[in-house]
Amino acid sequence: MSSSPTETPTAAGHAPVLTRDSLHGGNVDVVDANVDVVNAMYAELLDAEEIAPTALCSYYVDFYLTQALDGGFAQYVFTLPEREEIDGYIRAGLAGMGATAHLDLFNRSVAAFDSLSDEEADAYLDGDAGQGIGGDATPAPEAVQLLERLDDEFEPLLETEDIIALNAAWLRSQPDLLVLDADELDRHIHERVSRIPNLAERQAEAAEEERLSTPEFELIIRELCEVAGRTLLKITMGDPNHDHNGERVLAWHFITDQGEFLMLEDDDEAYMIHPETREIVAAVEFVDDDGDDDVDGDRSGAGF
Numbered sequence: 001m002s003s004s005p006t007e008t009p010t011a012a013g014h015a016p017v018l019t020r021d022s023l024h025g026g027n028v029d030v031v032d033a034n035v036d037v038v039n040a041m042y043a044e045l046l047d048a049e050e051i052a053p054t055a056l057c058s059y060y061v062d063f064y065l066t067q068a069l070d071g072g073f074a075q076y077v078f079t080l081p082e083r084e085e086i087d088g089y090i091r092a093g094l095a096g097m098g099a100t101a102h103l104d105l106f107n108r109s110v111a112a113f114d115s116l117s118d119e120e121a122d123a124y125l126d127g128d129a130g131q132g133i134g135g136d137a138t139p140a141p142e143a144v145q146l147l148e149r150l151d152d153e154f155e156p157l158l159e160t161e162d163i164i165a166l167n168a169a170w171l172r173s174q175p176d177l178l179v180l181d182a183d184e185l186d187r188h189i190h191e192r193v194s195r196i197p198n199l200a201e202r203q204a205e206a207a208e209e210e211r212l213s214t215p216e217f218e219l220i221i222r223e224l225c226e227v228a229g230r231t232l233l234k235i236t237m238g239d240p241n242h243d244h245n246g247e248r249v250l251a252w253h254f255i256t257d258q259g260e261f262l263m264l265e266d267d268d269e270a271y272m273i274h275p276e277t278r279e280i281v282a283a284v285e286f287v288d289d290d291g292d293d294d295v296d297g298d299r300s301g302a303g304f
Contacts, residue, residue, distance in 0.1 A: 015176040016052040017188065023179060027168035034058050034171055037185065044193045045202045054174055057093030058167050064090050064106070065163050072151035073109045074125050094163075097170035101161050109150045112143065120144050220284065221254050221263050224272040228282035230256035 022033030038059040041051050048056060063086075067076040080086055087110060094103035116124060124144050139145070171177070180188055196202065211219070218235060225232040235254045242251030244264060252263040253275075261281060262273045272282040 014050060014052045015178045016055040016058075016171060016174050017178045017180060017185065018171060019185060020179050020181050023172070027165045030168035030171055031058065031062050031164055035062055040185075040189055041192070044189055045196065045199070045206055046189075046192060050192065050196070053089075053092070054096070054171070057089045057096060058171055060086050060089040061093035061097070061099075061163065061167055068151075068154050072154070073113065073147060074127070074151070077113055078125050093167070093170075097163075097166040099161050099163055099166050101157055102163060105150065105153055105157060109147065112147050112150060116143055116147075124148075217252050217263065220265065220270045221252060221272075223284050224263060224270065224282045225254075225256055227284060228256075228272055230258050230261075230281075232256055236260075 016034070017037050018030060019033045019037075022029045034055055038051060038055055064076055067079055071078075077083060090106060091103060094100075094106060113121070113124070120141055120143055123140060124147055140148075178188070193199065217238070221235060222232055233255045235252060237253045239251045239253065241248050242262070242264075244251070249264060254261060254263065260275055262275050264271050264273060267286075269283050269285050271280050273280055
């Protein structure tokens, strides 16, 4: 394949990857396929340094496009407060795919936002640019109005510089592009992951981060499912007015590979209950590290 006029250097051994099916589709299919591949690599704990820079640039350009269409530049910076590194990927991607007018608009928007005071930035991000600082009737500062005007330029510019079309063409043109079917893609990612020197350490860190970020009720439900030999598919709702033996209690509804169940808890235990028969399918007891009862401690499970 021929290279694009402006290329982002690709790290040795890290080629961009597209699926064979996506290349038979349209521009959206190509861009979405790259997003899916990068997401899969991130999910398997590959770092940015282990993913093709071209793929990352395309990925973050598409992220920027999605955010800008959803809520303007404000949506982009609100979603990604620590954005310095991502700004770099977007600049390189827009330049590489030839979206020069969008690159100019992005640079002007970044400069305008970074020049705002904290108070002005809050007004812009809150959508109060037309009401003045503090929401009063006075005009917003010129710096905030400038960002609003820059936002107004974005969508009309897409008519003359279609980011998705340029992004897809850029991906297709990469000289080292790998085109794989689904099975080949899985093997390719697995092979990349096998070369991670500190994979066990990354896996442990990721598991701990997931544990810390997972709500307590979800951890309890997952442990109940493990005890009961079920596979959790989805937590559907929390019902604070569930009638249990004539009392209103909080019940979490969830779906497993063997149907729907409820999770109820008291001071000492949590229970997995069949919603119709009221049978207790499994229970976990709250214990601390010393084995004493403690609702904030670790949990040991025992099925019924």
